[in-house]
Amino acid sequence: xxxxxxxxxxxxxxxxxxxxxxxxxxxxxxxxxxxxxxxxxxxxxxxxxxxxxxxxxxxxxxxxxxxxxxxxxxxxxxxxxxxxxxxxxxxxxxxxxxxxxxxxxxxxxxxxxxxxxxxxxxxxxxxxxxxxxxxxxxxxxxxxxxxxxxxxxxxxxxxxxxxxxxxxxx
Amino acid sequence: xxxxxxxxxxxxxxxxxxxxxxxxxxxxxxxxxxxxxxxxxxxxxxxxxxxxxxxxxxxxxxxxxxxxxxxxxxxxxxxxxxxxxxxxxxxxxxxxxxxxxxxxxxxxxxxxxxxxxxxxxxxxxxxxxxxxxxxxxxxxxxxxxxxxxxxxxxxxxxxxxxxxxxxxxxxxxxxxxxxxxxxxxxxxxxxxxxxxxxxxxxxxxxxxxxxxxxxxxxxxxxxxxxxxxxxxxxxxxxxxxxxxxxxxxxxxxxxxxxxxxxxxxxxxxxxxxxxxxxxxxxxxxxxxxxxxxxxxxxxxxxxxxxxxxxxxxxxxxxxxxxxxxxxxxxxxxxxxxxxxxxxxxxxxxxxxxxxxxxxxxxxxxxxxxxxxxxxxxxxxxxxxxxxxxxxxxxxxxxxxxxxxxxxxxxxxxxxxxxxxxxxxxxxxxxxxxxxxxxxxxxxxxxxxxxxxxxxxxxxxxxxxxxxxxxxxxxxxxxxxxxxxxxxxxxxxxxxxxxxxxxxxxxxxxxxxxxx
Numbered sequence: 001x002x003x004x005x006x007x008x009x010x011x012x013x014x015x016x017x018x019x020x021x022x023x024x025x026x027x028x029x030x031x032x033x034x035x036x037x038x039x040x041x042x043x044x045x046x047x048x049x050x051x052x053x054x055x056x057x058x059x060x061x062x063x064x065x066x067x068x069x070x071x072x073x074x075x076x077x078x079x080x081x082x083x084x085x086x087x088x089x090x091x092x093x094x095x096x097x098x099x100x101x102x103x104x105x106x107x108x109x110x111x112x113x114x115x116x117x118x119x120x121x122x123x124x125x126x127x128x129x130x131x132x133x134x135x136x137x138x139x140x141x142x143x144x145x146x147x148x149x150x151x152x153x154x155x156x157x158x159x160x161x162x163x164x165x166x167x168x169x170x
Numbered sequence: 171x172x173x174x175x176x177x178x179x180x181x182x183x184x185x186x187x188x189x190x191x192x193x194x195x196x197x198x199x200x201x202x203x204x205x206x207x208x209x210x211x212x213x214x215x216x217x218x219x220x221x222x223x224x225x226x227x228x229x230x231x232x233x234x235x236x237x238x239x240x241x242x243x244x245x246x247x248x249x250x251x252x253x254x255x256x257x258x259x260x261x262x263x264x265x266x267x268x269x270x271x272x273x274x275x276x277x278x279x280x281x282x283x284x285x286x287x288x289x290x291x292x293x294x295x296x297x298x299x300x301x302x303x304x305x306x307x308x309x310x311x312x313x314x315x316x317x318x319x320x321x322x323x324x325x326x327x328x329x330x331x332x333x334x335x336x337x338x339x340x341x342x343x344x345x346x347x348x349x350x351x352x353x354x355x356x357x358x359x360x361x362x363x364x365x366x367x368x369x370x371x372x373x374x375x376x377x378x379x380x381x382x383x384x385x386x387x388x389x390x391x392x393x394x395x396x397x398x399x400x401x402x403x404x405x406x407x408x409x410x411x412x413x414x415x416x417x418x419x420x421x422x423x424x425x426x427x428x429x430x431x432x433x434x435x436x437x438x439x440x441x442x443x444x445x446x447x448x449x450x451x452x453x454x455x456x457x458x459x460x461x462x463x464x465x466x467x468x469x470x471x472x473x474x475x476x477x478x479x480x481x482x483x484x485x486x487x488x489x490x491x492x493x494x495x496x497x498x499x500x501x502x503x504x505x506x507x508x509x510x511x512x513x514x515x516x517x518x519x520x521x522x523x524x525x526x527x528x529x530x531x532x533x534x535x536x537x538x539x540x541x542x543x544x545x546x547x548x549x550x551x552x553x554x555x556x557x558x559x560x561x562x563x564x565x566x567x568x569x570x571x572x573x574x575x576x577x578x579x580x581x582x583x584x585x586x587x588x589x590x591x592x593x594x595x596x597x598x599x600x601x602x603x604x605x606x607x608x609x610x611x612x613x614x615x616x617x618x619x620x621x622x623x624x625x626x627x628x629x630x631x632x633x634x635x636x637x638x639x640x641x642x643x644x645x646x647x648x649x650x651x652x653x654x655x656x657x658x659x660x661x662x663x664x665x666x667x668x669x670x671x672x673x674x675x676x677x678x679x680x681x682x683x684x685x
Binding site for chain 1: 291311335339343368384454576642
C-alpha cells in the first residue's frame, strides 16, 4: 500500500487545461435548441459506438480519459447503455453490418440527444469510402451534430468536438 | 521442417524474408498440410482469389510458417467447380479463414466441419461473392435477414447471455453468446464480421504506392506492423532493397508500437480487475510515449511513416539522446509499477489461474503471438526468422508456461523491457545513409509476402501486382484469426464477470479480422 501511495504522490496531478469549443466543427445548427443545451449543462453522459473503425479512434477516446486529458473531470462520463446517454459518439465508417445496430442504439437514447462523429471515416467515410460493405460517413445513417476530422483525431480534438456539441449557441 | 525440405519445387522470393512460392495439385493440398502439421509447421493464413478474367479459374493459397521461412502454397481451381479439400482437420485455425474465403469469393472447402457464413451477415445474399472480379465495389444489395445458427447448449439450468455487437465500453463491435449455468460459462461462441468494410475489395482500386495507407488501417493499433508487412511484400515483388538505416528505423517504430500497446493493456488489465491505479499510471506513461512519437515522427500512432522503399521521413540524429533517455526513464517506471502489480494480492488473485490456455491446447489449435508465448510456445519472428535489423539484435523471446491472464500480463511486462532495450540499442547503433530508395516498377502478376512480428503476433500481407503498378490482390492477415477461437476455450469453467479480464488479456483485433 505504501508503494502505491508513494507512486501517487510522486506522480501528482498531471491533468492539463481543457480545450475550448470550436464552432467550425459544428455540422448542423438547427437541431441545437436552447432547452436541449440547458439539459446537458454541467453533466453529460456519452455512449460510444464503433460502427466499423480501424480501432485507431478508440485508442484516442481512451486517451481522452487518461490523467492528462481527464475528460471525466468535466463531468462527462461514458455509460454502458444508450438509455442512460445524452450524446452518441460514433467512430468509423458505418459498415453495413453495423448499420442496424447503430440505428437501434440511436433510437434507444432518450431525447434530447446529440451525435458526434469521430475521425475522417466518421466525417467522410475516410479511406474505406462507400462500398458493398460500407455506408460511408455517419450522417448517411443517423443525424450528426458535430463531426471531428483526423486520423485519428487527437484526444484534445475529440474533447473539443464533445464540448462543441454541448456549448450554448452563441 | 525447413523450406529446403519441402517435397516439391518452389520459387524463392528475393529479399530478406525467406519466402517460397509453390504450386500444388489438388491431391497434394491436404496431404501436404498433414505432412507440414506433423513436421511442426503452422498455418499462418489462407485466402482465395478470382482469376477467371485471366482464364485461370480461381485460386486458393495457404501460407505455412516453417522453421526458417514461409511456404506459400497455391492451388488452382476450375471456374465451374472451385472447391478444394478442407484443411480444418490438420489446422483447426483454417476453419474461419475458409468460411471467410467462401463468403468473399465462392471458393469452398469440400465437406467442411462448419459451413456457416462468417463475414457475410446481411449486407449481401447467399450466392453473391463481393470479392469476385465481376462484382463492382459499390454494388449494394437489398439487406437480407441475418439469421445465424449459434450452437445451442441445453440442459437443466442452462441459459444464454447474448452480448453485443455493441459492447458496454469503448470497444470494437462483435457478438458473444455465452451459455451458462449460474455464473459458470459452459460455452462461448463468438460471432464477428460486424466491422467488415470491404478492405480487400478496396485494395483492388489502389496503386501499389497507395495501398500502404490502407494496410496501415486494417487494424489501427498495429498500423506499423501492417504498413511494414505491406511494404515488405511490395519490396519483395519489385526487388527493392531498403537501406540499413530504413530497416533500423522501421524496427524502432515497431518496438515503439509494441511498447505503447503493452502499456495500454497493462493499465487496462489492472482496471478490469478493479485496480484503477494501474490504469491511471500506465495510461499516463503511454501518453508520454505517444507524445514523443508525435514530436519526432509527426503522428502519435506512427501511421503513414512506412512506405514501400523505406520511410517518408528521416529521424534527426539530434533526437537520439532524447530517445535513449526516455527509454531509460520508462524502464525504471515500469519496473516500479511491476513490483506494485506483483505484490498486490487482490490483483494477483484475479489474474492467476484465470482464463487458462494450456500449452497442449495452444499447440493443437494453433495459438500464436503474445498469447502463445504466455502458454509456453517460443514463437517470435524476431527470433526465428529475423530480418534486418533483428538478425543483429539478439532478441530475447519472452515466454511463460502458465497460460493464464497473469502470464499474458507477465509476457507484456517482459516484452516492454526487451523492446526498450532494443530501442536503446537501435538508437545507439543507427546506421548512416538514406532512409528511402526508389521502388522499381512491378511486373504484372508478380507476388510478394511480408511478415512482421507485431505486438499481437505475426502480421502477414500478401500482394499481387496487376497492370500499371496497381494492386490486383492484397490479403492482410492479423494474428487474431488464430487466437479468437482460443478465447472461447480460455473462458470455459470461468465465471462471466471474468470475461472482460480474459478478453482484455488477449486484446484481439476485430477490425483486423473483419476486413
